[in-house]
Amino acid sequence: MMNWWRKIILAGAVLGTVGLMAACGKQEAGTGASSAAGKLHIGIVQPIEHGSLDESNRGFVKALRDQGLDDSHIVIDQQNAQGDPSNLKNIVTQMVSQKVDLILAIGTPPAQLAANETKDIPIVGTAIYDYKKANLVESLEHPGHNVTGTTNANPIPPQLDLYRKVVPGASRVGLLYSSTEVNSQVQAEAVREYCRQNHLTLVEATAPSVNDIPQAVKNMVGKVDFLYLPTDNIMAAAIPTITGVTDPAGIPVFAGADEMVKAGVLGSLSVNYYEIGYEAGLMAVKILRHEAVPADMPITGQKKMKTVFNKEAMKKLHVSLPPELQQEAEII
Numbered sequence: 001m002m003n004w005w006r007k008i009i010l011a012g013a014v015l016g017t018v019g020l021m022a023a024c025g026k027q028e029a030g031t032g033a034s035s036a037a038g039k040l041h042i043g044i045v046q047p048i049e050h051g052s053l054d055e056s057n058r059g060f061v062k063a064l065r066d067q068g069l070d071d072s073h074i075v076i077d078q079q080n081a082q083g084d085p086s087n088l089k090n091i092v093t094q095m096v097s098q099k100v101d102l103i104l105a106i107g108t109p110p111a112q113l114a115a116n117e118t119k120d121i122p123i124v125g126t127a128i129y130d131y132k133k134a135n136l137v138e139s140l141e142h143p144g145h146n147v148t149g150t151t152n153a154n155p156i157p158p159q160l161d162l163y164r165k166v167v168p169g170a171s172r173v174g175l176l177y178s179s180t181e182v183n184s185q186v187q188a189e190a191v192r193e194y195c196r197q198n199h200l201t202l203v204e205a206t207a208p209s210v211n212d213i214p215q216a217v218k219n220m221v222g223k224v225d226f227l228y229l230p231t232d233n234i235m236a237a238a239i240p241t242i243t244g245v246t247d248p249a250g251i252p253v254f255a256g257a258d259e260m261v262k263a264g265v266l267g268s269l270s271v272n273y274y275e276i277g278y279e280a281g282l283m284a285v286k287i288l289r290h291e292a293v294p295a296d297m298p299i300t301g302q303k304k305m306k307t308v309f310n311k312e313a314m315k316k317l318h319v320s321l322p323p324e325l326q327q328e329a330e331i332i
């Protein structure tokens with residue numbers, strides 16, 4: 001049987017390439033590929049700093065350590081582009097020129113850049129919603145090139161089913177996402193289809209940058225029963241800005257990732273970014289040990305989601321969970 005996340009990806013509409021985000025960096029050991037004689041050099045590229053991507057990064061490194069790849073065996077070059085597209089491109093170009101042994105691309109933009117720059121260096125991705133739509137692989141089962149990894153594809157219909165239980169009678173769904181992220185565009189289409197099938201009113205807004213978010217959210221006040229945020233880098237980095245508008249207005253906010261709940265939204269049926277990062281790390285170990293090649297390693301996703309709610313948000317919004325959710329939900 002096909003996993004739910006593969007069904008979501010294969011059902012998405014064809015979309016264009018994604019706008020890039022993007023540098024400050026650090027090396028965890030050594031000073032670079034040229035000075036790390038005898039060690040494997042791993043470059044980690046993260047486009048922006050926020051909780052979900054940070055957790056994927058942490059999970060990846062932990063998997064390497066758990067598999068015995070410590071500082072005596074590897075050099076890890078950590079680079080974060082801090083949301084700057086030019087920095088992101090420079091980071092990837094430098095890693096390719098250094099001929100690192102493997103690149104971890106956290107998110108779609110760095111994976112696309114790395115795949116365009118090199119066909120030889122193995123690239124493991126994580127926190128990437130749709131490898132096929134991003135033109136990173138030939139298929140999810142058989143990537144075919146030098147890219148493989150883990151996906152953060154989330155089950156949007158079950159998510160929205162759950163959120164409607166928390167907000168009984170909700171008929172107006174707000175959707176806010178970044179129009180520059182292909183991941184978010186795929187998720188937005190899934191939300192549209194869900195609303196069509198369930199005869200719900202969808203109030204949709206895009207915010208290309210963090211600066212566009214406050215007005216976009218204010219425009220939804222009085223028009224939506226709850227707001228849904230997909231797994232979107234710009235939204236994830238701006239949760240306090242969003243809830244700063246929605247909490248006083250009494251609008252529950254739900255999201256696609258547990259780290260967004262930790263940051264202040266009400267709840268999520270979510271992907272665990274640490275776990276998909278950890279799985280990406282295990283894939284990297286197999287590649288580095290020459291036990292597998294990316295072309296033959298299927299894209300994998302999290303098989304079991306978790307339900308998470310924010311205690312403070314519940315209190316602010318005077319929300320109580322239905323009995324069927326009280327036992328299964330984690331309250332943080």
